[in-house]
Amino acid sequence: AQSVTQPDIHITVSEGASLELRCNYSYGATPYLFWYVQSPGQGLQLLLKYFSGDTLVQGIKGFEAEFKRSQSSFNLRKPSVHWSDAAEYFCAVGANQGGKLIFGQGTELSVKP
Amino acid sequence: EAGVAQSPRYKIIEKRQSVAFWCNPISGHATLYWYQQILGQGPKLLIQFQNNGVVDDSQLPKDRFSAERLKGVDSTLKIQPAKLEDSAVYLCASSPDRTTQYFGPGTRLLVL
Numbered sequence: 126a127q128s129v130t131q132p133d134i135h136i137t138v139s140e141g142a143s144l145e146l147r148c149n150y151s152y153g154a155t156p157y158l159f160w161y162v163q164s165p166g167q168g169l170q171l172l173l174k175y176f177s178g179d180t181l182v183q184g185i186k187g188f189e190a191e192f193k194r195s196q197s198s199f200n201l202r203k204p205s206v207h208w209s210d211a212a213e214y215f216c217a218v219g220a221n222q223g224g225k226l227i228f229g230q231g232t233e234l235s236v237k238p
Numbered sequence: 239e240a241g242v243a244q245s246p247r248y249k250i251i252e253k254r255q256s257v258a259f260w261c262n263p264i265s266g267h268a269t270l271y272w273y274q275q276i277l278g279q280g281p282k283l284l285i286q287f288q289n290n291g292v293v294d295d296s297q298l299p300k301d302r303f304s305a306e307r308l309k310g311v312d313s314t315l316k317i318q319p320a321k322l323e324d325s326a327v328y329l330c331a332s333s334p335d336r337t338t339q340y341f342g343p344g345t346r347l348l349v350l
Contacts, residue, residue, distance in 0.1 A: 224336030228280030
């Protein structure tokens, strides 16, 4: 069965520090992988996606993610965090044809001044 | 380009009452999804439409939830009667190609 695990429920980083949010997935075929961000009281905004090709993908707001098939991982990174990045981050896997997304439980990011 | 629109944004009802949510997808997007997001969890798919046909409603509690997408554009999700455990955010998303999904702001439902 398809599943997504985000091991860290809550992470706190200092402003200006680097960030890595972990995501592991379980999926039988080549997955479509996504990272979304959700600010309080808002819907989900797409940060980046991986379908195929280059395993390092760039997204909006300075985020990037790397697909590692051998580790079934799709970790999100940012070299320097801004206070406005405080939000909840969701990793999701999609079936090639079905379009349905399976989400992880989310990682809440807090940013210290 | 306008995003996915949802209304109302907030709703408070008593248990056993009924409630309806409305979604207007991005223009031209054939696929529409309704997700339920319970506090502290990731969204879970309730139902997926392709144009005005249902593709996947395997996770929809059909004894109380119903959804329709007349004319393949707007969609309505209804709960009747509501239970306490239905308190959640209901997210609508649309996709032009069944790969990338674009989400609306959600409707926050509180059942008392």
